[in-house]
Amino acid sequence: MSLALTLEDRALLNGEGGEAAALAMRVLVETARLMGAEKLIPIASAHIDGALYHGDAGTLFAEKLVAGGAKVAVRSTLNVGALDLHCGAKTRLPAHEHAMAKRMMLAYEAMGCEASWTCAPYQAGHRPSLGSDVAWGESNAVAFCNSVLGARTNRYGDYLDICCAITARAPSYGLHIPKNRLARFALDCSGLSAELRDSEVFWPVIGTLYGQKAGNDVGVVLGLENYATEDRLKAFGAAAASAGAVGLFHILGVTPEAPDMKTVAGGDHALPVIPVTPAMLGSARAGLSTSTEAKIDAVAIGSPHCSVEELLALDGLIAGRRLAVPFYACTGRHAVKALEAAGRRAAIEAAGVTLVADTCIVVTPILSAISGVLMTNSGKFAHYAPGNTGYGVQYGALKDCVESAVSGRLMRDERLWQ
Amino acid sequence: MAMTPLLDGPGIISPACGPLLKLGAPLSFWGGVDPATGRIIQVRHPECGRSIAGVVLALPATIGSSSSAAVLLELIRNGNAPAALLLVEPDAILLIGCVVAKEMGWPAPPAFQITAEAQAALTPGIYSFAADGSFTKTDT
Numbered sequence: 001m002s003l004a005l006t007l008e009d010r011a012l013l014n015g016e017g018g019e020a021a022a023l024a025m026r027v028l029v030e031t032a033r034l035m036g037a038e039k040l041i042p043i044a045s046a047h048i049d050g051a052l053y054h055g056d057a058g059t060l061f062a063e064k065l066v067a068g069g070a071k072v073a074v075r076s077t078l079n080v081g082a083l084d085l086h087c088g089a090k091t092r093l094p095a096h097e098h099a100m101a102k103r104m105m106l107a108y109e110a111m112g113c114e115a116s117w118t119c120a121p122y123q124a125g126h127r128p129s130l131g132s133d134v135a136w137g138e139s140n141a142v143a144f145c146n147s148v149l150g151a152r153t154n155r156y157g158d159y160l161d162i163c164c165a166i167t168a169r170a171p172s173y174g175l176h177i178p179k180n181r182l183a184r185f186a187l188d189c190s191g192l193s194a195e196l197r198d199s200e201v202f203w204p205v206i207g208t209l210y211g212q213k214a215g216n217d218v219g220v221v222l223g224l225e226n227y228a229t230e231d232r233l234k235a236f237g238a239a240a241a242s243a244g245a246v247g248l249f250h251i252l253g254v255t256p257e258a259p260d261m262k263t264v265a266g267g268d269h270a271l272p273v274i275p276v277t278p279a280m281l282g283s284a285r286a287g288l289s290t291s292t293e294a295k296i297d298a299v300a301i302g303s304p305h306c307s308v309e310e311l312l313a314l315d316g317l318i319a320g321r322r323l324a325v326p327f328y329a330c331t332g333r334h335a336v337k338a339l340e341a342a343g344r345r346a347a348i349e350a351a352g353v354t355l356v357a358d359t360c361i362v363v364t365p366i367l368s369a370i371s372g373v374l375m376t377n378s379g380k381f382a383h384y385a386p387g388n389t390g391y392g393v394q395y396g397a398l399k400d401c402v403e404s405a406v407s408g409r410l411m412r413d414e415r416l417w418q
Numbered sequence: 419m420a421m422t423p424l425l426d427g428p429g430i431i432s433p434a435c436g437p438l439l440k441l442g443a444p445l446s447f448w449g450g451v452d453p454a455t456g457r458i459i460q461v462r463h464p465e466c467g468r469s470i471a472g473v474v475l476a477l478p479a480t481i482g483s484s485s486s487a488a489v490l491l492e493l494i495r496n497g498n499a500p501a502a503l504l505l506v507e508p509d510a511i512l513l514i515g516c517v518v519a520k521e522m523g524w525p526a527p528p529a530f531q532i533t534a535e536a537q538a539a540l541t542p543g544i545y546s547f548a549a550d551g552s553f554t555k556t557d558t
Binding site: 023026027030031034035036049050052054055056057058060061064137138139142154155156157158159160161171215216242243244245287290362383384386387388 | 424425444446448449450453454459460461462479480481484485486487488489491492494495496508510511512513514515517518521522524
């Protein structure tokens with residue numbers, strides 16, 4: 001099948017919507033051909049991952065779009081940038097990189113994108129409706145959007161996301177097509193203890209295991225009906241999308257496209273079932289830590305960005321104590337404002353927590369040194385921190401992170417896993 | 419034997435030549451490759467520490483971040499991109515880096531599709547690819 005373009009598509013391609021829209025259409029058309037799409041489809045919204053500075057090339061591309069008159073044609077939220085423009089957390093970016101990162105952020109705002117600057121836009125009021133087609137970037141946001149909201153998006157990488165937003169179109173392939181959203185395998189957690197399944201620290205671990213088993217396939221997780229919360233699903237999806245090319249997961253009885261096995265599998269046929277054993281879980285969990293040291297140099301939470309509920313939980317666990325090591329809570333402006341409204345921002349900061357908004361510690365150099373041991377409750381931070389920050393990682397629950405930060409030594413409750 | 423070209427048109431480097439680097443595990447370019455140097459930095463990756471600059475890179479799969487295209491675009495502009503990409507399946511996330519590079523006027527490496535079996539059977543050497551996916555190999 002070859003790609004069929006409408007008259008309107010061709011008009012944009014021919015420059016009738018301006019130079020930048022024509023460029024964006026060329027990128028879309030080439031991607032559509034590459035992925036075997038038969039047509040372009042309208043999209044309801046976009047989430048743009050492309051505004052994070054990795055080098056000057058990305059800034060120059062954004063500025064070329066702006067110079068060509070680019071404006072987004074649908075609601076477009078922005079993922080993180082490389083700078084905290086809201087809480088003012090300091091980065092160690094050299095002057096040139098700092099300036100180019102800021103130019104990049106301003107270029108995306110100039111195209112009409114919302115200054116949301118968060119990897120959890122779905123907790124900042126951007127929640128597309130069930131069954132709608134959208135073009136989202138950022139692997140955790142894609143997983144949440146598809147799986148928890150039931151909107152349809154592929155994993156739109158940097159630069160394709162803004163091209164979709166400018167043209168209000170996306171190539172029709174992959175997860176936009178209902179049959180590609182069906183589960184092809186099942187991961188069964190029903191043999192695990194209720195206490196474990198009902199703990200926060202379990203979800204990034206089972207997400208990691210899911211990602212390792214799934215690759216880019218779609219599966220359904222069984223046995224978690226009574227334990228899912230929005231923040232747990234967020235943590236699962238982020239870990240899964242770090243460990244595999246996961247764009248969509250289902251959790252039976254929880255996520256909207258998995259009310260029962262027949263619906264999620266698309267028929268009465270039996271799916272291959274992988275029973276999750278404590279040993280498999282133990283191995284996935286062990287893989288999240290790379291350090292064997294008992295000393296902790298820093299703690300970071302908030303990948304994906306903390307919700308206000310998570311920040312308030314942190315506040316409760318600190319319980320008025322003073323933290324002995326640097327503690328970074330990465331979050332969005334939406335949650336910082338909610339924390340202020342709850343009257344707890346000053347208390348959290350006084351305890352020693354650095355609030356990092358608009359960005360996070362694995363995408364830009366915020367940690368005060370270039371090596372050491374970082375503790376985190378995030379499967380995604382655990383995955384990316386060693387390569388991106390130079391720190392070794394210890395994975396643990398939020399409570400473990402707080403206790404370790406108070407004492408400066410690794411404090412981890414192992415009882416759940418025994 | 420030839421492989422199927424995934425990208426075409428002016429702006430794609432041809433011929434493309436370099437030593438083969440066959441990855442032993444899937445790789446996310448973002449978080450997995452230093453955008454300034456092309457060195458593999460994902461500590462859990464079997465080829466961690468190797469450079470992908472100038473090599474014919476055979477990828478079993480790409481995983482993880484949707485920022486991989488951005489990393490590839492930086493590598494293309496700073497001269498540390500792979501010479502060619504050999505993929506089992508077309509990957510819209512990674513290859514956008516090449517598509518955007520063409521728009522920016524920066525010569526981009528070609529990408530070719532190859533079956534998993536054929537990729538597994540590739541032996542070390544210097545590979546030179548023509549635009550149509552035909553190639554020659556010199557043993558090292």
